[in-house]
Amino acid sequence: MNGPVEPFKIKMIEHVKIPSEKRRKEAIREAGFNTFLLYSDDVFIDLLTDSGTTAMSDNQWAGMMLGDEAYAGSKNFYNLEKAIQDVLGYKYVVPTHQGRGAEHLMYGHLTNPGQIVPRNMYFTTSKAHVELAGGTMLDVIIDDAHDPENENPFKGDVDFKKLQNLIDEYGPDKIAFVNVEMNVNMAGGQPVSMKNLRELREFCNDYNFKIIFDATRSSENAYFIREQEKGYENTPIIDILREMMSYSDGCIYSSKKDCMVNIGGFLATHSKDIFDYTRGMVVLFEGLHTYGGMAGRDMEAVARGLREGAEYEYLKYRINQVRYLGDLFVKVNIPIVKPIGGHAVFVNALKFLHHLSRDQWPAQTLSAAIYEDSAVRTMERGAVSKGRDKDTGENIFPPLELVRFTIPRRVYTNTHMEYIAESIARLYEKRDTIHGLKMVFEPKHLRFFQARFEKL
Numbered sequence: 001m002n003g004p005v006e007p008f009k010i011k012m013i014e015h016v017k018i019p020s021e022k023r024r025k026e027a028i029r030e031a032g033f034n035t036f037l038l039y040s041d042d043v044f045i046d047l048l049t050d051s052g053t054t055a056m057s058d059n060q061w062a063g064m065m066l067g068d069e070a071y072a073g074s075k076n077f078y079n080l081e082k083a084i085q086d087v088l089g090y091k092y093v094v095p096t097h098q099g100r101g102a103e104h105l106m107y108g109h110l111t112n113p114g115q116i117v118p119r120n121m122y123f124t125t126s127k128a129h130v131e132l133a134g135g136t137m138l139d140v141i142i143d144d145a146h147d148p149e150n151e152n153p154f155k156g157d158v159d160f161k162k163l164q165n166l167i168d169e170y171g172p173d174k175i176a177f178v179n180v181e182m183n184v185n186m187a188g189g190q191p192v193s194m195k196n197l198r199e200l201r202e203f204c205n206d207y208n209f210k211i212i213f214d215a216t217r218s219s220e221n222a223y224f225i226r227e228q229e230k231g232y233e234n235t236p237i238i239d240i241l242r243e244m245m246s247y248s249d250g251c252i253y254s255s256k257k258d259c260m261v262n263i264g265g266f267l268a269t270h271s272k273d274i275f276d277y278t279r280g281m282v283v284l285f286e287g288l289h290t291y292g293g294m295a296g297r298d299m300e301a302v303a304r305g306l307r308e309g310a311e312y313e314y315l316k317y318r319i320n321q322v323r324y325l326g327d328l329f330v331k332v333n334i335p336i337v338k339p340i341g342g343h344a345v346f347v348n349a350l351k352f353l354h355h356l357s358r359d360q361w362p363a364q365t366l367s368a369a370i371y372e373d374s375a376v377r378t379m380e381r382g383a384v385s386k387g388r389d390k391d392t393g394e395n396i397f398p399p400l401e402l403v404r405f406t407i408p409r410r411v412y413t414n415t416h417m418e419y420i421a422e423s424i425a426r427l428y429e430k431r432d433t434i435h436g437l438k439m440v441f442e443p444k445h446l447r448f449f450q451a452r453f454e455k456l
């Protein structure tokens with residue numbers, strides 16, 4: 001057997017086609033060599049993101065028909081609240097339209113101007129919301145995370161020395177809260193260990209710091225803990241999740257990933273204070289506190305998806321499908337981030353296009369070249385995503401300059417994975433013919449979404 005066996009069968013299909021070479025060339029030029037600006041109709045296999053791109057189950061679709069669209073007190077909200085209490089163990093829940101709505105409320109509430117938010121590693125929207133509140137997000141992830149070859153199974157861990165240095169440099173009063181992301185996206189989908197979370201709780205208790213998780217991919221993180229961390233081999237995923245969350249004061253959550261829905265988010269907390277404030281604010285930005293920007297039917301799909309996405313057999317298939325693609329890349333010597341992460345395979349663009357300088361945007365270039373070659377859509381995760389230093393205005397060139405092949409959940413087959421690997425192998429053979437890009441349009445916020453480039 002090649003890829004992992006799927007623990008589901010297919011009830012409905014969506015047609016996709018490969019556009020001609022002529023159209024692919026036109027399409028990527030029209031899109032300013034930015035895969036975010038392509039029409040999805042021009043894409044054959046869409047690995048732009050695992051966010052909102054899931055195939056829902058029959059159980060979730062059945063739940064959609066039970067949508068209670070009351071403005072206030074929808075029964076679907078109470079089902080969602082119960083699912084979050086059962087699976088994650090938080091008492092209080094505030095729904096939002098998606099993850100960044102929760103970031104806005106939570107990070108906006110906890111950050112005062114001039115404060116620092118240490119986080120294992122930044123995510124684009126998280127960093128932007130802390131900055132919007134006048135704060136600065138600084139990475140305190142272990143050094144191993146910056147080395148694509150390092151095989152540490154928990155590259156998402158917080159480095160306590162780096163955290164201590166920030167506290168010493170700025171003083172404890174300047175620390176707004178400590179932020180930890182599960183299965184760190186920008187590091188390559190790398191998990192945090194339970195040991196690290198437990199120690200972080202003790203560390204933060206000494207300072208009275210709040211710990212807020214970005215629990216967006218926490219079910220996938222929990223799978224890695226069960227697989228890799230001693231003592232958890234036989235622990236149900238839900239028990240692992242509840243222990244993880246017990247070390248935090250609250251979390252923000254984009255439901256569009258591990259809850260296997262197309263839209264939705266929430267924040268959840270053990271703290272009555274955080275709850276009272278954010279529940280008061282949600283009505284200004286998202287909607288009433290029993291829908292927060294989601295339709296009742298969407299809340300039902302999230303409630304069911306959160307439970308389904310925490311099932312061990314599903315997660316085993318999920319993580320191993322991502323590994324299947326990664327292993328196919330390794331077989332043909334494509335340089336990837338190791339270990340293979342939870343939601344995506346990340347290709348090291350600095351190695352793949354070693355002839356390009358950083359200011360020729362190697363990952364952006366590679367992502368555009370992949371589309372042109374095979375109609376597979378991927379995403380830049382490097383210097384374009386990182387943006388500029390907010391004080392000096394200079395481009396920041398992070399150590400990791402990656403192209404993300406993000407696998408939507410339950411959408412593509414293992415044969416699709418083989419098509420992708422064969423295409424990349426072909427492109428790798430002719431990598432020296434690929435020219436770099438120059439940025440010709442740069443938006444002020446989250447520039448990677450809409451920036452435009454020209455071929456050098």
Ligand code: F0G
Nearest residue numbers: 049051098099100123125185216254256
């Ligand atoms: N936190 C993490 C770790 C994320 O990966 C995302 C979104 C968000 C927060 C924001 O959530 O999109 O629901 O508003 N990540 C998507 C991605 C966009 O493609 O990685 P959102």
